[in-house]
Amino acid sequence: MATFKDFRNNVKPNWCPGCGDFSVQAAIQRACANVGLEPEQVAIISGIGCSGRISGYINAYGFHGIHGRALPIAQGVKLANRELTVIAAGGDGDGFAIGMAHTVHAIRRNLDITYIVMDNQIYGLTKGQTSPRSGFGFKTKSTPHGSIESPLSPLEIAMAAGATFVAQSFSSDLKQLTSLIEEGIKHKGFALINVFSPCVTFNKVNTYDWFKENIVNLDQFPDYDPTNRVAAMNKIMETGGLLTGLIYRDTTRKPYEELIPGFREEGLARQDVRLSREAFEELVAEFY
């Protein structure tokens, strides 16, 4: 059986020392091993950004696509071979700006994919512009007078879009993050895990210390019921979205793959797709 070391490769990440994304990388590696996966069973599809590089730093099948499109690529992979464990990953700009439409629709569609967003409330790779997650008044290179747009709340959007698994975590809490990714992988359906993953270089406001001071950890509320949709929504609003843990999980809804008429359990990519002469003649007959 594979251990987390089997999910390591010899590529040295080009992230800044202290970047939150290192923990996300470690958490994915641990979670994959903990749920009993082998590297070749995992496909990690990532977007473009500092965070998007993550697929190259994990020993598994990795696809580093284009900015904002990790999710549709990941859904294509899952549809082509549902036997694979598909993890999509990227930044807050990738998933909530250029790729926002895909995020909402992937949530609605509910394919069995785990989507990890490394949310640093800034554009890291392009060296420090505002992101849709940046706070009101936040000064960046592209908002020197402070952002005059309100930050969007991915958790509320996910809930509104009909998410069946919504979680949030923090890079400093490797244990919780790992366990949430495990739960996300095991969840039959689309799992959104938003991770506060500080950018130590360009975001001097939302720092490790800032998060430590401001976040509420649901793990400390044993009575919290993540199957209660209304309670989940309330909790997100109460905390202004600054909460971590498993926020919502609906195990009653079937994933997309199970709802497709005639869709077989064996991965499409592994099936014999040659048409028999009879099947072909039957298709043609309708046009005579």
Next chain:
Amino acid sequence: MISQLSWKIGGQQGEGVESTDRIFSTALNRLGYYLYGYRHFSSRIKGGHTNNKLRISTTPKRAISDDLDILVAFDQETIDLNARELRKGGVIVADAKFDPKVPEGVDARLFAVPITAIAEELGTSLMKNMVASGASWALLGLPLDVFNKAVEEEFGRKGPAIVEKNIEAVRRGAAYILEQAGGPLEEFRLEPADGKKKLFIIGNEAIGLGAIAAGCRLMSAYPITPASEIMEYMIKKLPKFGGTVVQTEDEIAAVTMAIGANYAGVRAMTASAGPGLSLMMEAIGLAGMTETPLVIVDTQRGGPSTGLPTKQEQSDLNALVYGTHGEIPKVVIAPATIEDCFYDMIEAFNIAEEYQVPVIVMTDLQLSLGKQSCEPLDYDRVEIRRGKLVSNLPPLEENKLFKRYAFTEDGISPRVLPGEKGGLHHVTGVEHDEEGRPNENAVNRRRMMDKRLSKLKGLRIREAIRVDAPHEVPDLLIIGMGSTGGTIDEARERLAADGITSNHITIRQIAPFPAEELKPHIQSAKTVIVIEHNATAQLANQIKLHVGGADKIRSVLKYDGTPFLPAEVYKACKEMK
């Protein structure tokens, strides 16, 4: 007796024009006539004039006729807009309800049939289509039992009572007109057809059929005219074969989903028209850079922007050939017949996997939507070739990845699918090394660029150019692409009657351009005329760029939204000779 005839039905959109045409033409297909249809429609769903024109012939005809023999009109607007197309002595069959009038200066016989009244008497005005098609059929003196059988098939599912009612509507329409006309019109009596079985199908369905035969099991697409019929056909059929169609949130999702699916090993496609293709451009580059197979169908319509969404054009060529930033190998194929639509899809999927490149199948609205006779499709020509796909690999050495982008003689590297032990590798749109890891080294960059761009060297589809060259040195060499071939051939017949000789070449492989094949023909030609549906001579420019001959190449361009008519091509060619 005549060998061919043109029939048109017109009315308000949503009024039964489509269904009248469908039943009438299905019955003609049963008799074995060659059919070629043209739909004039707009972006409105209900209301607005619409008409379907049908060419009926005892020999293959792949063009709309210049004129018209019979016009069936549900309203006066149809007569006012179309009567001038009628040849002298043509016939109008109109609903008596609106008190039809033949416009001044039009020499046509009018039969006012109480189409709506008969239908209403039988219970519903919805049966107008049956009355109208029955009357048309009777005028031609064709066997009624064949027609009734088509009606039975159309309505069989709804039970015998409904079938009976519709057959009665046909009978009443037929009886009424035969009495008025004193029997079938002799001048419209068609020679018997060859009776051979032919498919009657639109290009988009032939494309869907070809894709399924090629093993395509996933389609992701966003609806758009005139491509939607492809996804609609696929979703009807794919579940039976274990596949599916995803209607995505936009064309960017559609194309990237298809890329993901191809990467993971299933043959997947998307289809769209100009606006969607514009959105896909960045992703097409990703497929090129990551050497992921991809098949896209572009059903061209009038551009730019929203342009003429329901009209004919061939103006995406430049965008398809040159589109996406940077430089990638890309294949663009242009089916020119309904049969090509089927076989080219199989070829497209094979090329995409063998060369690991994006392949665009470029049709035009008339080819995609015009319903026409199609020769029986040959199962034995369906072949699936997956190229350098490997499996059952030895374990990887410590810290080594599978060389997915290995440098090879032909530039094409072995490909492995996720899930395969011993095949782990990285894929990225960033420049990369043989294992797929990002790499900006200048030497590696050059080699990788050269590797990718060399892959298509020598790639030729079957009939990259289709040559019909009966003359060694003709007066004219006429070149076209897409749906215009049949029109060009009819124009050539008329030129021949005037003593003007011509050869005809259809360009089927647009990129990489088949320059060597075309060159001798251009060199030996006196005058070359390139026929295309755009304003800037995009095909002619490709020929000038790759082959030369600018001094003898002339262009005939049409971009008003309507397909070329044989007379237009004939006249233009004659003037240019």
